[in-house]
Amino acid sequence: MTETPVPTAVVAADGEAADWGPLSSLPGNPMMWILILGELAAFGAVFIGFAVARALDPATFDSSQAQLDRLLGGVNTMVLVTSGWLVAIAVRRRASGRPHCAAMLGAMALGGLFLAIKAVEYGDKIGRGLTLETNTFFQLYYLMTGFHAMHVAAGIVILGIVTWWDSLENMETGAAFWHMVDLIWVLLYPIVYLLR
């Protein structure tokens, strides 16, 4: 099956295509791409900060990281990329005028599953006395994964909104936010859970 092309032009309030300069060739709303670039830069700086903090105290970071559940982190990665796949499918279906609600609802359900798994992880760590105050590793762990989880929660709300008001531009914009959340996690997971 071939991929369905999706229109990209952003239409201004007066009905004319808005001129976003170099941003115009990007799919969906260009403002979302500015957000994606900003989030990549912000999380990128945090990832480098995490690596530098680890370089300063590798023993603490390695013993703390061993307390994390790498399997649950990996399962959550698979949950999130599958959710992203469903959202991408929903946008293609919307572009070709086919039903897309089931794919969006499935994506939101998987987003909820991601948060549930994250809650299980947090519950386990807090139950073992591993909190924000334990050491620098756990401060950064809760900060990075918590900030990301907030994006997932916001993303589920945004997906709900664009499922209800399902113009193609709304769908593309909501999908772009969700894929950004996905993108950040696939970079965060190896750095926090695996590298040592």
Place this chain on the structure above:
Amino acid sequence: MAILTRTLMVLMLLTAVSMWAGHGTGDLGPLGVGLVLAAGNVKADRILTHYLDLHRADSGWRTLFRTLLTLLGVTIFGIYVLLPMIGPALR
């Protein structure tokens, strides 16, 4: 939509590769660190290209995002692998 499903399969496979390379205890070594970071980098690139449809944008945007991801990966690799090697020599 076949490309999206192929992308999902690649993402799943690379996640499994990362989990395998990063399992157990002890130092991953330069090869392990490189493998885990490369898998993450390729996953991020696939998400940008196919889920976010960056392949439809000007080539300059693709180059910008790939450059950013590569710089991030190389920097993290340098901090994890090269810094411990050159650190003692600098002291």
